[in-house]
Amino acid sequence: MLQQIFSHTPLYVWAILGFLVYRGVLASRAREVTLRKLCIIPLVMLALSLSGVHGSFGLAGMAPLAWVAGALAGAALAWTLADPRKTVAIPERGSVQRSGSWVPLVLMMSIFCMKYAVAVTLSIAPAYAQANGFMVPVCLAYGCFSGIFLGGLLRTVAVYRQAQMTSGPQGAAV
Numbered sequence: 001m002l003q004q005i006f007s008h009t010p011l012y013v014w015a016i017l018g019f020l021v022y023r024g025v026l027a028s029r030a031r032e033v034t035l036r037k038l039c040i041i042p043l044v045m046l047a048l049s050l051s052g053v054h055g056s057f058g059l060a061g062m063a064p065l066a067w068v069a070g071a072l073a074g075a076a077l078a079w080t081l082a083d084p085r086k087t088v089a090i091p092e093r094g095s096v097q098r099s100g101s102w103v104p105l106v107l108m109m110s111i112f113c114m115k116y117a118v119a120v121t122l123s124i125a126p127a128y129a130q131a132n133g134f135m136v137p138v139c140l141a142y143g144c145f146s147g148i149f150l151g152g153l154l155r156t157v158a159v160y161r162q163a164q165m166t167s168g169p170q171g172a173a174v
Contacts, residue, residue: 024106033098042152070145074151075148
């Protein structure tokens with residue numbers, strides 16, 4: 001059965017997995033990165049999450065509400081747990097220095113595996129797409145994962161903006 005599942009998986013899914021692993025390994029190392037590049041993974045995760053909700057459950061009823069609730073909870077969690085001392089803003093270069101962490105890779109693999117498992121489950125049992133007992137927890141989790149990435153990004157931007165304000169006029173351009 002696993003062989004059939006994997007053989008029916010479109011090639012672009014494996015390309016997305018490769019991209020996510022690559023970005024997760026990059027995040028494990030301390031590095032300087034521009035704010036624009038920092039937006040890539042939160043936006044990719046947001047797109048994967050929303051495409052999972054839309055493709056599996058549609059954007060009516062409980063699905064989007066559960067996603068929004070999860071996203072708000074995830075963003076609040078990330079904002080609270082993110083340590084601003086691990087981010088050093090460099091406004092004159094429009095970048096930040098971040099310490100390395102394996103957490104982004106774990107989160108990316110979690111959302112990827114969950115999206116994959118949901119797709120397989122719904123291909124085997126399509127009626128689950130209408131079952132609130134399946135839909136609500138899945139959409140909450142999708143939203144939470146996206147919220148964690150977005151909340152972490154917002155915390156980093158806040159650190160950057162604070163440094164920009166204290167560095168004076170030379171740090172005003174992004």
